[in-house]
Amino acid sequence: MDGQSEGQLIGCPQAEGLRRVQGGEKGFAFRIYMQHRESMLGFFRRVLREPADVADAMQELYLRLARQPDLERRCQNPKAYLFTVATNLVNDGLRRKYVQGLDLHVPLEHESLEASGPSPEEAESLRQQLRLVHHTCATLSDGERQAFFMHRVNRMTYREVSSELQVSERTVRRWVVQALSRLQDVLGRSS
Numbered sequence: 001m002d003g004q005s006e007g008q009l010i011g012c013p014q015a016e017g018l019r020r021v022q023g024g025e026k027g028f029a030f031r032i033y034m035q036h037r038e039s040m041l042g043f044f045r046r047v048l049r050e051p052a053d054v055a056d057a058m059q060e061l062y063l064r065l066a067r068q069p070d071l072e073r074r075c076q077n078p079k080a081y082l083f084t085v086a087t088n089l090v091n092d093g094l095r096r097k098y099v100q101g102l103d104l105h106v107p108l109e110h111e112s113l114e115a116s117g118p119s120p121e122e123a124e125s126l127r128q129q130l131r132l133v134h135h136t137c138a139t140l141s142d143g144e145r146q147a148f149f150m151h152r153v154n155r156m157t158y159r160e161v162s163s164e165l166q167v168s169e170r171t172v173r174r175w176v177v178q179a180l181s182r183l184q185d186v187l188g189r190s191s
Helices: 003-010 015-021 028-035 037-048 051-066 078-101 120-139 142-153 158-165 169-190
Strands: none
Touching (some): 028 037, 037 078, 120 169, 142 158
């Protein structure tokens, strides 16, 4: 049988290369391939539809068979083995097409390369400032600390804070101003 007629039998134009995988011998892999060729072609045609994909799958099926060491000894049910290999080929192909279909590449010219947050240096500076604020707040009197947080953090008015703490509005205003003054002094020195 010449290379051309063998290529037609195998289902792909690269039959000469396939024969070289076997070293020119028509061993067990070739025999079971040829014996179940029509079943495999039917399976691939139903699943793959494109003739070029069917031919590629048939070639890959034969190559996988030919590369198996001790195939004859290990293969108890050749037709089932061929269908298992064929199913794996189809699954591999679908997986490959799915991954290729994902648009994982994002051109750089379409994306901003700037970080959305602060730089590492800015982040460290902010952490240091936060530690200073925390330390300074710990040194405030209870009244100053409560008045400051109620007014600046909870957005309460001086009147609401004075009612809550049961002190005059003037005292609340003084405590908030003292707390702000200390924080500005500490943060001004750290800059």
